[in-house]
Amino acid sequence: MxxxxxxxxxxxxxxxxxxxxxxxxxxxxxxxxxxxxxxxxxxxxxxxxxxxxxxxxxxxxxxxxxxxxxxxxxxxxxxxxxxxxxxxxxxxxxxxxxxxxxxxxxxxxxxxxxxxxxxxxxxxxxxxxxxxxxxxxxxxxxxxxxxxxxxxxxxxxxxxxxxxxxxxxxxxxxxxxxxxxxxxxxxxxxxxxxxxxxxxxxxxxxxxxxxxxxxxxxxxxxxxxxxxxxxxxxxxxxxxxxxxxxxxxxxxxxxxxxxxxxxxxxxxxxxxxxxxxxxxxxxxxxxxxxxxxxxxxxxxxxxxxxxxxxxxxxxxxxxxDDPALGSRAGRVSLPQDSSVEFRNLTFRYTPDRPPALRGITLKVPAGSSLGVVGPTGSGKSTLALLIAKIYPTPPGQLFVGGADVCEIPATELRKRLGIVFQEPFLFSDTIANNIAFGAPTATREQIIEVARLAHIAHEIEQFPHGYDTMLGERGINLSGGQKQRTALARAILRDPEILILDDALSAVDTETEARIIESLREIMRQRTTIVIAHRISAVMHCDNIIVLDGGEIVEQGNHEALLALGGLYARLYEKQQLADSLEREVG
Ligand SMILES: Nc1ncnc2c1ncn2[C@@H]1O[C@H](COP(=O)(O)OP(=O)(O)OP(=O)(O)O)[C@@H](O)[C@H]1O
Ligand SMILES: [Mg+2]
CATH class of the missing domain: 1.20.1560.10 (ABC transporter type 1, transmembrane domain)
Incomplete structure (x- = not known):
């Protein structure tokens, strides 16, 4: 009634x-x-x-x-x-x-x-x-x-x-x-x-x-x-x-x-x-x-x-409420380190659709880096969303720092995460506030430092009001690559133990990408990094690389091993090498 x-x-x-x-x-x-x-x-x-x-x-x-x-x-x-x-x-x-x-x-x-x-x-x-x-x-x-x-x-x-x-x-x-x-x-x-x-x-x-x-x-x-x-x-x-x-x-x-x-x-x-x-x-x-x-x-x-x-x-x-927020009573565990482990994980968005991820078994040791490549729709973003607990995982299939993510309160988990989504979202606010979104107490020096690491500092300084330039509705609009790097700076500023980049450098040129990855290697030495990309160049230096296809891991190993395997990865690499050299000749 x-x-x-x-x-x-x-x-x-x-x-x-x-x-x-x-x-x-x-x-x-x-x-x-x-x-x-x-x-x-x-x-x-x-x-x-x-x-x-x-x-x-x-x-x-x-x-x-x-x-x-x-x-x-x-x-x-x-x-x-x-x-x-x-x-x-x-x-x-x-x-x-x-x-x-x-x-x-x-x-x-x-x-x-x-x-x-x-x-x-x-x-x-x-x-x-x-x-x-x-x-x-x-x-x-x-x-x-x-x-x-x-x-x-x-x-x-x-x-x-x-x-x-x-x-x-x-x-x-x-x-x-x-x-x-x-x-x-x-x-x-x-x-x-x-x-x-x-x-x-x-x-x-x-x-x-x-x-x-x-x-x-x-x-x-x-x-x-x-x-x-x-x-x-x-x-x-x-x-x-x-x-x-x-x-x-x-x-x-x-x-x-x-x-x-x-x-x-x-x-x-x-x-x-x-x-x-x-x-x-x-x-x-x-x-x-x-x-x-x-x-x-x-x-x-x-x-x-x-x-x-x-x-x-x-x-x-x-x-x-989102059960991931841990509002429901249950067991609570906290991550002991920054490792990530999948144990035979199968995930579907809705019961009536085929799984987006199937039988994923994978260990990313704390402090190491994982590269993820694979054709579009193969489940790469899903992997990232599950680690951040944006969607619930079945119990016993995904572990962060040795603890089942189902038992880690989402806020505890996300405090340790820095994530750059495939579609970066910026608010109609100043650049500085956008970068400091997840770390409101950050000083201006810290903001400038992360902007430098994300190789966006130089461009921000050219804007009329520098870091105080308004974005979006009341200010200027950034290019796709600038948005991505601002989002990257935002993720780094949280000083995360686990950094996830979901195709986060797709809109920057190969040279800038290489420089960013170089600086990230510096700061991520003690941390876990997961780099999702379409370009092999973004993941080739990772300790371990997986190739996803149709929601399954079809190849795994480091760059050399995967090349030697002569499978999907090797073919992708060859094609991209060819495209790069053509580009260089034309350029
Ligand atoms: N919110 C959602 N609800 C239902 N299905 C979804 C949702 N998001 C993604 N999917 C499906 O899950 C599968 C994997 O998607 P995902 O976004 O993980 O692919 P991806 O590897 O990141 O692709 P891309 O390289 O294009 O970013 C796709 O078949 C997609 O249609
Ligand atoms: Mg994706």
Whole structure:
């Protein structure tokens, strides 16, 4: 049920703020009590006028009472708002933080089939809809719920029969509200869902703007957007239609209630059952009830929206954290050194696909270097991702420093790792901050030092603001090779015990590659290095080299041994040698 999910989702937050909410509700009781008192005073003043029983001083007194009560109720309302709106803003803040934290704690495989736009809309739109329930929703709902009994009590005291007559038309309200509320809920959810689709499309088109342009897909993409936008408007219109029928309906009921009260009230006055002053007081109280009644309808539609959004948010919140983060109880072991060992490891991304790695048995001793080559799709990146625990491995198949990676908390493992991914990702931040991403306490000297080791320092110094140059959206863009070397500097700065380069030098020329590998050899002497590459030149100096094909190790040995074997490695090497010498001749 939608509302129970709203309640369960918010309960922990409401608990933290119970004193603010209770305080706010108490103030509301005060405000509403004095509001009804104002009506009573006005009623008494009307009677005094009618009977001519009061002098000028009495009227000044009446006026002073009205002003005094109004002041009290205004102060109550002011502090009630401060308390409740303050609490709702604070809950919104915590709630959004928690969702974001959850998103970062989910297993990386979750993102393999999610659209970023949809996730963004959960953190923005849906959180806003839930906050509306907490702030204006709670406020209006408590206001109505408190004013009703106070007002009805006072009305009953004046004239029970008249109360029944005045409230009868209003009894239709819950039914009308319920009917429309449910429909609003469904239509709003359809709008929200579609908004996610649009966000996702815009986000992907902007991120991939070069591809769109290079393939001349602007027009088709604009047309597609147009269609989506059209559908969005259509769904919004259907929501607007039902909403625009909703409020006039409420107004009609209110109008009928007024007419009925005047008709019945006037006849009571004529027969002398009540005084004019009492009727004035009565109709003032009825007037007071109109807004809370309509607000009650509005609150219900807010609740519907909030519940719809909470469902979308809870879809994420109920997911399990990445088990690799070690949040689940279990055995914990820590690596003793920087060796890496695979024992007959077989891994598949999804059960319905063939394994990406098959029967891998391999030992990389601490401090040694491993080269990994193989055709595209042979499982090289998968190997790197498994060592970093980005995907879970079956127990007993992968060991780092003698400990099963399943038992090493991911943070402990990743502290020891420096990894350069095949597709380097840089943030829209300064170059220095990008390099220091994994080591926020690094000094400027250290940053410059690693930039030098990654052979990017010289180019950074040429930029307008050097290391403080902004990248990405608000700054300059780096070339593919510059990005790779910045990512490399970032990995080295963490001073890792195990360094993994996944095709990390593919975009730099062979000469720079050789120089970088030379400097890496220096710093990685005591550490374990895994170099994944397509070019033999990047791995030929490694202590051990494996050749992967179709997820299996098909050849293994050092450069000389593999050449002597005359297999896949040797053929690759020959081809690359040939290409290099051709290039040199042409160049
Ligand atoms: N997230 C994923 N979900 C499902 N399958 C995947 C995923 N990532 C990779 N694969 C599949 O796993 C296999 C191995 O991919 P992997 O990225 O390890 O290859 P690779 O050797 O690094 O290739 P390349 O040289 O092109 O980088 C491929 O068949 C690929 O389709
Ligand atoms: Mg790869």
């Amino acid at each position: 939608a509302y129970s999910s709203l309640y369960h989702g918010l309960r922990p937050y409401l608990r933290k703020h119970w004193w603010r909410i209770t305080g706010g509700v108490l103030l509301l009781v005060g405000a509403n009590y004095y509001q009804v008192r104002v009506a009573t005073v006005v009623g008494q003043a009307s009677d005094a006028i009618k009977l001519g029983s009061a002098n000028a001083r009495d009227f000044v007194n009446y006026a002073l009472w009205v002003v005094g009560f109004t002041l009290i109720l205004a102060v109550c309302r002011l502090f009630m708002r401060l308390l409740i709106v303050g609490a709702s803003r604070d809950i919104e803040y915590r709630f959004r933080n928690d969702i974001y934290e959850k998103l970062l704690r989910l297993p990386p495989s979750y993102y393999d089939h999610q659209r970023t736009g949809d996730l963004i809309s959960k953190v923005t739109n849906d959180v806003e809809a839930v906050r509306m329930v907490l702030g204006p929703g709670v406020l209006q709902f408590s206001n109505s719920a408190i004013l009703f009994p106070i007002a009805i009590f006072q009305m009953l005291r004046i004239d029970p029969l008249l109360t029944v007559v005045a409230m009868l038309p209003m009894a239709a309200l819950p039914f009308v509200v319920n009917y429309y509320g449910n429909r609003i809920h469904q239509r709003f959810r359809r709008v929200q869902d579609h908004y996610s689709v649009i966000s996702a499309m815009v986000q992907e088109n902007l991120a991939g703007v070069r591809v769109v342009k290079a393939f001349c897909q602007e027009e088709p993409q604009i047309r597609l957007f147009d269609q989506l936008n059209d559908e969005y408007v259509r769904r919004n219109m259907s929501l607007a239609k039902i909403q625009s029928a909703f409020f006039p309906m409420l107004h009609t009921i209110a109008g009928v209630a007024v007419v009925v009260l005047l008709w019945a009230g006037a006849s009571h006055v004529v027969t002398g059952r009540i005084t004019v002053g009492r009727l004035v007081e009565f109709s003032l109280i009825q007037l007071m009830l109109f807004w809370p009644m309509m607000a009650f309808g509005w609150t219900v539609s807010l609740l519907q929206r909030g519940a719809a959004s909470m469902e979308r948010i809870r879809e994420v919140m109920v997911l399990e």
